Amino acid sequence: MCNVYMNAAQAAKIGKSNGSSPRHGNGSLTASEKNCLLLWTRAGGRCQYQDCNRKLLGDFSRGSSSKAYVVHIVAANPEGPRGDPRRSSDLACRVDNLILLCAEHQKLVERDAVEEHPEGRLAEMKRCQEERMRRYFTPVAGLVSPAVSK
Numbered sequence: 001m002c003n004v005y006m007n008a009a010q011a012a013k014i015g016k017s018n019g020s021s022p023r024h025g026n027g028s029l030t031a032s033e034k035n036c037l038l039l040w041t042r043a044g045g046r047c048q049y050q051d052c053n054r055k056l057l058g059d060f061s062r063g064s065s066s067k068a069y070v071v072h073i074v075a076a077n078p079e080g081p082r083g084d085p086r087r088s089s090d091l092a093c094r095v096d097n098l099i100l101l102c103a104e105h106q107k108l109v110e111r112d113a114v115e116e117h118p119e120g121r122l123a124e125m126k127r128c129q130e131e132r133m134r135r136y137f138t139p140v141a142g143l144v145s146p147a148v149s150k
C-alpha cells in the first residue's frame with residue numbers, strides 16, 4: 001500500500017539520509033517514495049487540478065509549507081473513490097495513477113464531488129498539466145526557456 005499523503009516538507013526530505021524515514025536496507029528509496037518524488041517533479045510542485053496551478057512547495061525559509069495531497073485516481077481500496085474491484089490493487093502504487101492536489105481540490109475529488117470527478121477526467125487533468133510542465137521546461141532552439149530566464 002502506498003502512502004497517499006506527502007506534504008512538501010516530507011517530499012523535500014526524500015534523499016536525505018537522516019534515518020527518519022523508512023528506507024530499504026540499502027538506503028534506497030521505497031517504491032512509494034520514488035512515486036511521490038516522480039509525481040512532485042512531473043507536476044512541477046503545482047496542484048494538477050484543471051486551472052488551479054497552486055504552488056504547493058511553500059516557503060521553507062519561513063517555515064511555511066502548503067498542504068499537498070498525493071491522491072489515487074483509482075482508489076487503492078475498491079470501495080474508495082473511483083475504486084475498481086479488478087484494478088485497484090494493481091494500480092495502487094503506480095505513479096500514473098497518482099495526482100498531486102492542493103487541500104481544496106483533494107477535498108472535492110475525494111469527498112465532496114466524487115461523482116463529478118471520474119477516472120478519465122482526473123487522468124486528463126494530470127496528463128495536460130504534466131505536458132504543460134514538460135513544455136515549460138523544454139528549451140526551444142534560439143529561445144531561452146521561461147524556466148531559466150527568471
Ligand SMILES: [Zn+2]
Binds near residue numbers: 047052053054104
Ligand atoms: Zn488545486
